[in-house]
Amino acid sequence: MVKYELKKLFLNRFILITLISCIALTFAYAAYSKNCYENGNLYTYEAVFLDKNAFREITVTKNNINTLEERISEIEADDRSYDYIDPATRQFQYYGRFADETYGKINEIYRNTESAKEQEEKIKCLESYQISDRLFAEYCILLYVTEQFRELEYRTTLAYFNSFDGVDAKTADELPSKYKSELQSNLTRLESGVTYSSDFGWRELLKAGKASALPVIISILITLAAVTAISSDYETAMYSLIICTKNGRKKILQKKLVSISLFAVMVSVIFNLSALCAYGIFFTLNGKNASSAAVISGIVLTLAQCFPVMTAFSALSALAVGFSALAVSSVFGKSFVASGINLLLIFIPFLFGFFFTFKNENINAFIHSLPVNIPICDFSTSVYFGYTWFGRDIGAGSSFTAFIFMSFMLSVISLPIIYSGWYKRRIIK
Numbered sequence: 001m002v003k004y005e006l007k008k009l010f011l012n013r014f015i016l017i018t019l020i021s022c023i024a025l026t027f028a029y030a031a032y033s034k035n036c037y038e039n040g041n042l043y044t045y046e047a048v049f050l051d052k053n054a055f056r057e058i059t060v061t062k063n064n065i066n067t068l069e070e071r072i073s074e075i076e077a078d079d080r081s082y083d084y085i086d087p088a089t090r091q092f093q094y095y096g097r098f099a100d101e102t103y104g105k106i107n108e109i110y111r112n113t114e115s116a117k118e119q120e121e122k123i124k125c126l127e128s129y130q131i132s133d134r135l136f137a138e139y140c141i142l143l144y145v146t147e148q149f150r151e152l153e154y155r156t157t158l159a160y161f162n163s164f165d166g167v168d169a170k171t172a173d174e175l176p177s178k179y180k181s182e183l184q185s186n187l188t189r190l191e192s193g194v195t196y197s198s199d200f201g202w203r204e205l206l207k208a209g210k211a212s213a214l215p216v217i218i219s220i221l222i223t224l225a226a227v228t229a230i231s232s233d234y235e236t237a238m239y240s241l242i243i244c245t246k247n248g249r250k251k252i253l254q255k256k257l258v259s260i261s262l263f264a265v266m267v268s269v270i271f272n273l274s275a276l277c278a279y280g281i282f283f284t285l286n287g288k289n290a291s292s293a294a295v296i297s298g299i300v301l302t303l304a305q306c307f308p309v310m311t312a313f314s315a316l317s318a319l320a321v322g323f324s325a326l327a328v329s330s331v332f333g334k335s336f337v338a339s340g341i342n343l344l345l346i347f348i349p350f351l352f353g354f355f356f357t358f359k360n361e362n363i364n365a366f367i368h369s370l371p372v373n374i375p376i377c378d379f380s381t382s383v384y385f386g387y388t389w390f391g392r393d394i395g396a397g398s399s400f401t402a403f404i405f406m407s408f409m410l411s412v413i414s415l416p417i418i419y420s421g422w423y424k425r426r427i428i429k
Helices: 002-010 013-039 045-052 065-077 096-111 116-128 133-154 158-162 177-192 200-206 208-212 215-234 238-244 248-283 303-331 335-355 361-368 399-424
Strands: 058-060 082-084 129-131 194-196 291-296 299-302 384-389 392-398
Touching (some): 002 248, 013 215, 013 248, 096 129, 177 194, 177 291, 177 299, 177 384, 177 392, 194 291, 200 248, 200 303, 215 248, 291 303, 299 303, 384 399, 392 399
Antiparallel strands (some): 291 299, 384 392
16 A cells, blocks of 8 residues: 555655746756856856866865965065966956055055046056966965964854854853854864865855755655645545554554655755755765854764765655644545645745744744754754753753754654544544
């Protein structure tokens, strides 16, 4: 029966078309992301790296950061590093040590009462004197990795946390629990060293759900499949036949639970694998060993290791969504009513989780940990929720822990409701 139920679901026209559409939209969004990188609409250094295709893997540590910055200074200080470059071939300007001088001269030209044509010619000449093509890619890479590492260093200082509203800590022990967890995570990354690479495909993949919200459509798909599995029997004579058979109520329901569970996991995995293919095609999946900002049990994950984590949590979310939908469907027999309630249970948490942030951290943690919102996060970074009790800070926890807890609790609560609704359903003649 399980094979039959799965075949029926996957061959359903609506489900099949919706799944294919989601996959197509994923490819379209990956193409859009790549276009943003190439045109430099949202990114600066990354556009250069993709154009030059020269980003070698580099690990920055507290021991070699000064050496890398010395190399930047060396390039900037050497007159042989410069050349007259057509500014039109570069989307962003990197003047090196002449930056302040160049900008000063440009402003001086604008202040003078020269003709517009003369201004244009002089400014074009100044802008064209930049780091030469021979060193341009290396220079950008060094700037990028050192700036990123120095930013991480700053995030481990009290000055960074005291910049937040309401925080005025003299020592790390005085920080709220949420920020203590974030501080420890950043210190772990800093001590481990950070590996950078041309990892843009992985980074876009791991935050694609947050940016596109396409996983919500997958949740809707699983919900409607669960409604069909239960309500269709109620609305036909099938339920009457099932309960008349030996152990019909128990065995049939168990097989339905297995079918929906497998369907939910399979759809979720198919969607994530499609996303992997999409970003691999448009970006390539270079940089798999680059460091993420996700820290689990004191271990900094690589970007490639974050993908199975994303897939596992997406599947966990799908299971919880499927069980919740089955619970609602077992209580409300009609497909129309069950579908309406289930869709509300998806859209309301999604709207609040996607568009709103509450002052109360407990509410934020609860909403963001609901199954529909689990795939809509950036899996390349660790997020921490702070918990309070009557205004008192009682601790903090990783979003990953909250995801597991919430999905498990909703599944546990849903199961007795499913069985109770199925057993107590009155036969409508």
